[in-house]
Amino acid sequence: MSRLHVVSGKGGTGKTTVAAALALALAAEGKRTLLVEVEGRQGIAQLFETESLPYEERKIAVAPGGGEVFALAIDAERALLDYLQMFYKLGTAGRALKKLGAIDFATTIAPGLRDVLLTGKTCEAVRRKDRGGRFVYDHVVMDAPPTGRITRFLNVNDEVAGLARVGPVHHQAQAVMQVLKSPQTAVHLVTLLEEMPVQETMDGIAELRTAGLPVGSVVINMVRPEILDSAAVEAAAGERREAVAEMLAYALERTAHGGIRRAGSAGQLVGPLLDEAREHTERLALERRGRSSLEGLGLPVHELQLLGEGVDLAGLYRMARELRRQGWSE
Structure with a gap:
């Protein structure tokens, strides 16, 4: 030792x-x-x-x-x-x-x-x-x-x-x-x-x-920490982005506070959220490539949050x- x-x-x-x-x-x-x-x-x-x-x-x-x-x-x-x-x-x-x-x-x-x-x-x-x-x-x-x-x-x-x-x-x-x-x-x-x-x-x-x-x-x-699970990552980054946006906007309009419904701003909230989700997925992909490269060195790898x-x-x-x-x- x-x-x-x-x-x-x-x-x-x-x-x-x-x-x-x-x-x-x-x-x-x-x-x-x-x-x-x-x-x-x-x-x-x-x-x-x-x-x-x-x-x-x-x-x-x-x-x-x-x-x-x-x-x-x-x-x-x-x-x-x-x-x-x-x-x-x-x-x-x-x-x-x-x-x-x-x-x-x-x-x-x-x-x-x-x-x-x-x-x-x-x-x-x-x-x-x-x-x-x-x-x-x-x-x-x-x-x-x-x-x-x-x-x-x-x-x-x-x-x-x-x-x-x-x-x-x-x-x-x-x-x-x-x-x-x-x-x-x-x-x-x-x-x-x-x-x-x-x-x-x-x-x-x-x-x-x-x-x-x-x-x-x-x-x-x-x-x-990884905030999104694999299904959410795929949805945010893939071809289903527009469909996800429509569903989120509809859900916000149905469940959000009355002020949001009257202002018609649910759609405006969804875009930035999806942008952040996409950035998160890109960062996760970069981190996974980096982790794979480090693990390929044949050394013990420790992680601290x-x-x-x-x-x-x-x-x-x-x-x-x-x-x-x-x-x-x-």
């Missing part, structure tokens, strides 16, 4: 929300989960209605059954200071480099180094054990960069190859890749049943597979329960 869950997705698909819900689901029944943020947006703090996360692991939620969710916002600059202290014992000198702006300079001219620092800190949490030899966290969930950047972000070994072929940076990148390309890791992609997110998800999975990175599941988020009232803390727990119901509880 994977212990590092990397959650990515096209912008606007709700990947941060899904990552948070997954952390809650995996922490149930007494387990401990670490939820990691690497983009500096403080999206996790907003979802859990807490203050901005510092560069330290902090408990932010209790899962059903007594489990705990911790969160960490990784800052590349602070991670580099840790790195310099760990490998070069710089200490005060490292802090002086920060004041001189050398750290920003280093991560700007070598973007791959930033990714090594962010993924390295996450992988350290995956490997960390307590004095009894047990893992400190049962699972680590990363709210990762979007689909278009996820393969490059995770494939840090290639990114730093031009920076260092030997030494601590090289060894750190290799240690990170040992985790990221192992069965301990699964990269999950969040999508919507819309053309662009579905296509980007399929392209992202192809890139991940080419890079040898382990793909986990596809999560279809914000799934809207659209929360009409928006995602608050209660909604987050509802999403976690649904993920557990769909088997995502280990």
Whole structure:
């Protein structure tokens, strides 16, 4: 079973929300989960209605059954200071480099180094054990960069190859890749049943597979209910449209309030209703094609319903329960 869950997705698909819900689901029944943020947006703090996360692991939620969710916002600059202290014992000198702006300079001219620092800190949490030899966290969930950047972000070994072929940076990148390309890791992609997110998800999975990175599941988020049954869909979209319109107008005139009958507006109401029904059928057809394409990838596919009232803390727990119901509880 994977212990590092990397959650990515096209912008606007709700990947941060899904990552948070997954952390809650995996922490149930007494387990401990670490939820990691690497983009500096403080999206996790907003979802859990807490203050901005510092560069330290902090408990932010209790899962059903007594489990705990911790969160960490990784800052590349602070991670580099840790790195310099760990490998070069710089200490005060490292802090002086920060004041001189050398750290920003280093991560700007070598973007791959930033990714090594962010993924390295996450992988350290995956490997960390307590004095009894047990893992400190049962699972680590990363709210990762979007689909278009996820393969490059995770494939840090290639990114730093031009920076260092030997030494601590090289060894750190290799240690990170040992985790990221192992069965301990699964990269999950969040999508919507819309053309662009579905296509980007399929392209992202192809890139991940080419890079040898382990793909986990596809999560279809914000799934809207199907309002019409198949017979109604066929009637609204097919040749029977005019006959349906006449029947609806007649029914409205017979049953509607007297004001509608006097105004003779029943026919005017039917047209827009049928137009909406047709648009609904077109959307359903698009969603079914998208779902079929995603199912053809040969990966587990999970679905989360659209929360009409928006995602608050209660909604987050509802999403976690649904993920557990769909088997995502280990």
